[in-house]
Amino acid sequence: MDMIDPFGRTITYLRVSVTDRCDFRCTYCMAEDMAFLPKRDLLSLEELDRLCTVFIEKGVRKLRLTGGEPLVRKNIMHLVRQLSRHLKSGALDELTLTTNGSQLARFAGELADAGVKRINVSVDTLDADKFHAITRWGNLAKVMEGIDAALAAGLKIKLNAVALKGFNDREMPELLRWAHGRGMDLTVIETMPMGEIDADRTDQYLPLSLLRTELERQFTLSDIAYKTGGPARYVEVKETGGRLGFITPMTHNFCESCNRVRLTCTGTLYMCLGQEDAADLRAPLRASEGNEQLASAIDEAIGRKPKGHDFIIDRRTSRPAVSRHMSVTGG
Numbered sequence: 001m002d003m004i005d006p007f008g009r010t011i012t013y014l015r016v017s018v019t020d021r022c023d024f025r026c027t028y029c030m031a032e033d034m035a036f037l038p039k040r041d042l043l044s045l046e047e048l049d050r051l052c053t054v055f056i057e058k059g060v061r062k063l064r065l066t067g068g069e070p071l072v073r074k075n076i077m078h079l080v081r082q083l084s085r086h087l088k089s090g091a092l093d094e095l096t097l098t099t100n101g102s103q104l105a106r107f108a109g110e111l112a113d114a115g116v117k118r119i120n121v122s123v124d125t126l127d128a129d130k131f132h133a134i135t136r137w138g139n140l141a142k143v144m145e146g147i148d149a150a151l152a153a154g155l156k157i158k159l160n161a162v163a164l165k166g167f168n169d170r171e172m173p174e175l176l177r178w179a180h181g182r183g184m185d186l187t188v189i190e191t192m193p194m195g196e197i198d199a200d201r202t203d204q205y206l207p208l209s210l211l212r213t214e215l216e217r218q219f220t221l222s223d224i225a226y227k228t229g230g231p232a233r234y235v236e237v238k239e240t241g242g243r244l245g246f247i248t249p250m251t252h253n254f255c256e257s258c259n260r261v262r263l264t265c266t267g268t269l270y271m272c273l274g275q276e277d278a279a280d281l282r283a284p285l286r287a288s289e290g291n292e293q294l295a296s297a298i299d300e301a302i303g304r305k306p307k308g309h310d311f312i313i314d315r316r317t318s319r320p321a322v323s324r325h326m327s328v329t330g331g
Contacts, residue, residue: 002059003298005271005305013062013229013260014055018048018076020265022068024100025136026124028162028191028204032136036068042265045079047285051263054291056086058298061093062229071103073265077110084115094229098122098160102138104146112153120187121147122160125168126175134167151182158185158228158245165206172211173218180242187232187245208246215244229259255308261301269298271305279304 003011021036043051052063063083070076086092097111098120111119123143125131131140150157159179163169172188179186188211191204215221220238227234232245255272262270267282279301284293 003302005302007307009258011259011261011302012060014060015064015066015260015262016052017066017264018070019068019073021072023072023102024138027134043267045075048079049082051281051285052083054294056091063092063095065097069100070097071099071107080114087115101143101146105149108149108153108155112155118156120158120160124161125171126178158187161188162191163188163206163208163211164204169206169211172215177240180240185243187247189247208248269301271301275306277304
């Protein structure tokens, strides 16, 4: 039943965007005036559960809920509790999610009770004014309250920070010390050319090779083999004892070891974050009560998974590499 793509990579990781909506409007991710999907177009929570279950039966061992912001989806904890049965049965190794932290104070305890052990929280700056500027609508104090609640509930947290030239590059040492001081890993990410935004990504783009060089002026970074199933390459920071991850889709893509696919809230499967090719799983999902057509559609889609993406950011390439925003397929 294993899903193996044309390049011999076994697909064991499914990322599910449960909504394209978000209560932030991060400048590198979205335009301020976003048009979101009508709610009638979304799969129901029961349909998302059924889809995820078929993927688990076909070999997925790690499932991540994303958005938009997953915790703004109405009744999201019902889906989390339903999916947690696969943790109890041993069919699934990990159920986790990526969040902006705005709703964490409300949901952290329930997530832990449902078997979620680890979450990713996106925080690009510790400066409240800059945080509001980069998110447009975000409140750093509310996110910090959510982080406190998650840690108190026993959740392990990895912070994600998009490295933006001239915005937070000089803050990274402070963010690193703060994260490691609270027992949280930190991963920095290069901005990606996805969807039209109100800014020039050429002005935002900071190669992480340059950031690492700057960090090594203050810290001793040693490459380690640590993996979480995602695309990050990790180093250990001698001075803090913590881990720092680098996700480099631009300067050094991670496609050769890609083990994941992405499912949208409308039932569209993207086999690659950086390509437009996709498969409609909603039609076979709704075509019958059995899962044979759905399983066949998944197999056909995995058979089209490309070798890698073609992200480019430069002055000559003003259009995004793919037209959809990150919130459509999940961060």
